[in-house]
Amino acid sequence: MTPPPSILDGFAQTANEDVKGCIFAIRGDSMASGHDEQITVFLKGCFLSCVWCEDPESQSARPEILFDAVRCTGCGVCESLCPVNAINMKGEKAATDRNICTGCGECVEDCPAQARTVAGMYVRATRVAREINRRFAPGRGRGGTVVLSGGEPFYQPAFSANILRLCKKSGFKTVVETCGHAPWETMGESLRFTDRIIYDLKHMDPDEHERLTGVPNGRILENLIRLWHDERHLPVSIRMAVIPGCNDSDKNMEAVGDFVVRELDPLAEIHLLPYRGGRDGKMARLERITAFPPVEVPTERHMEHLKTLLEARGVKKVILPGSNRD
Ligand code: SF4
Ligand code: SF4
Structure with missing residues (x-):
């Protein structure tokens, strides 16, 4: 019998720790010890542009200006400083x-009003790794977890692979959060140094998926099936942000349940996360206009209802925030 394709198939095993990439944050979560137990590196760049995106500054793969129009006094200092004449005064405010x-x-x-900040910076993988090592308490090397998030880590595959490689070298556990839309062949090098994958699902209908995220869902579902059945058996947790009015219909949730039971395993873990909001303020600071109406935050009752729907389709492990498994 022909063995199934592996994530290790056909990938270069060369290291380039000097590779540069664009990140927009490194954040640590500390537990009772007061030291970072988990550090998340947020990479810029994403294949998707979800209409509800809570971090729209993550979508572009390059640094971007965040502008606070309320603070701006219209002094014009920034206009005179810009080397490419990207800023013009419009009335009493700077427009980029x-x-x-x-x-x-x-x-x-x-800027005297501190109305301007940059989201994103280019850094080498080695510098990211140094920062991670610095932030973990001395001697905690073998206990800490490093999460690559975004944006989409596989949007910058060589950069991600080298951060992960360095983290494994330091003895950290590694997790990658992905939307799954990357070409399969670009994921393999990173997966060699990954201990766990958190895989986002958005919508099961390809047309709706494209309307809401900018791309259809075919590659995402194919990659998930391939990853799930890969011979390396990397632990994969499925995550679904519940976005009222977008992907929270009974029909969509039942389709998610059917897909998981049919293509993966009834024991696959699905985390349902309520949408947290925050999109509109950030869109304003990016000076981006969205025609998509504001998105509500789902109620606890609705989250329980969706959990029940998944369970009724045969999914055994549906996890809501605050439950023991989350
Ligand atoms: S953004 Fe800052 S520097 Fe530019 S006009 Fe406004 S206050 Fe002045
Ligand atoms: S507005 Fe001009 S000075 Fe400011 S970040 Fe953009 S290019 Fe640079």
């Missing part, structure tokens, strides 16, 4: 032409 702005940050420091 996002097609011209390079995200260089020259306009940030001298």
Whole structure:
């Protein structure tokens, strides 16, 4: 019998720890010890552009200006500093032409109102690894967990692979959060250094998926099936953010349940996460206009209802925030 394709098939095993990538945050979560127990690196760049995205500054793979129009006094200092003339005063406020702005940050420091910040910076994988090592308490190397999130880590596959490689070298556990839309062949190098995958599902209907995220869901579902049945048996947790009015219909939830039971395993773990909001303020700071109406936060009762629907389709492990398994 022909063995199933493996994530190890056909991938270069070369290291390039000097590879640079773009990140927008490194955050630590500390437990009772007061030291970081888990560090998350947020990479910029995503294949999707979900209409509800809570971190729209993560979608572009390059640094971007965040602008606070309320703080801006209209002094014009930034306009005179921009080397590419991306800023023009519109009335009493600065307006940045996002097609011209390079995200260089020259306009940030001298803004007297602190109305400008840059989301994102280019760094080497080695520098990210150094920062992770610095933030974990001395001697905690073997207990800490490093999560690559985004954006989409596989949008910058060589950068992600080298961060993960360095983290494994330091003895950390590694987790990758992915939307799964990357070409399969770009994921393999990273997966060699990954202990666990958190895999996002958005919508089961390909047309709705495309309307809401910008891409159909075919590759995402294919990659999930392939990953699930890969001979390396990496632990995969499925995660679904519940977005009222977008993906929280009974029909969609039942389709998720049917897919998981049919293609994966009834024992697959599905985490249902309530949408937290926060999109609109960030879109405003990116000076982006969305025609999509504001998204509500789901009620606890609705979350329980969706859990029940999944369980009725045969899914055995549906986890809500606050339950013992979350
Ligand atoms: S420097 Fe700051 S306060 Fe002055 S116009 Fe630019 S953004 Fe507004
Ligand atoms: S980040 Fe650089 S290119 Fe963009 S507006 Fe500021 S100075 Fe101009």
